[in-house]
Each structure stands twice: as C-alpha cells, then as structure tokens.
Amino acid sequence: PSNALQWRMITDAHGLGCDVYDLRGIADTLDPANHLFGLVQFKVGTGGFAQEYAGEWDHILRPVWAKGFRAYQSRKG
Secondary structure, three states: OOHHHHHHHHHHHHHOOOOOOOOOOOOOOOOOOOOOHHHHHHHHHOOOOOOOOOOOOOOOOOHHHHHHHHHHHHHHO
8 A cells, every 4th residue: 555545544543542553574685776665764753663473374254256356366377
C-alpha cells in the first residue's frame, strides 16, 4: 500500500487505542542502494523500530481460493 494509506491505517488504529502496528519486515541492511531502503526510512520516520518476532504464517480459510491464487501467481512468473 501507499505511504498515505499506511499512515491512515496507523492513525485509525491509534484512534481505536492500539499501541502496536506491525508494518512487517525490513531489509537486513541500511544501504541506500537497497531497493527497500525507502521503506525502512518510512517506518523509522513514523516512530518505528526493529523488533524480531518468531515469524509469520498463513492460515488458509478457503483452500479452493488459495489454490486458485497460487496457480495465478505461478503463471505471472
């Protein structure tokens, strides 16, 4: 999502009393040449900090849709 959309979600979450908003992963480098450097800048600029979690996983609610999505993704290359 765009930075404006992320910022709106952050402010909405804050307004609802949330004190944590997980923006997911960051690059493992602070090299400005890295294609994810702008994302790191945005996250730090909004008061973010690096936090290591156990990981992430998918909980599939509709297996047929998930299978179709995976097939679509594999065709995109």
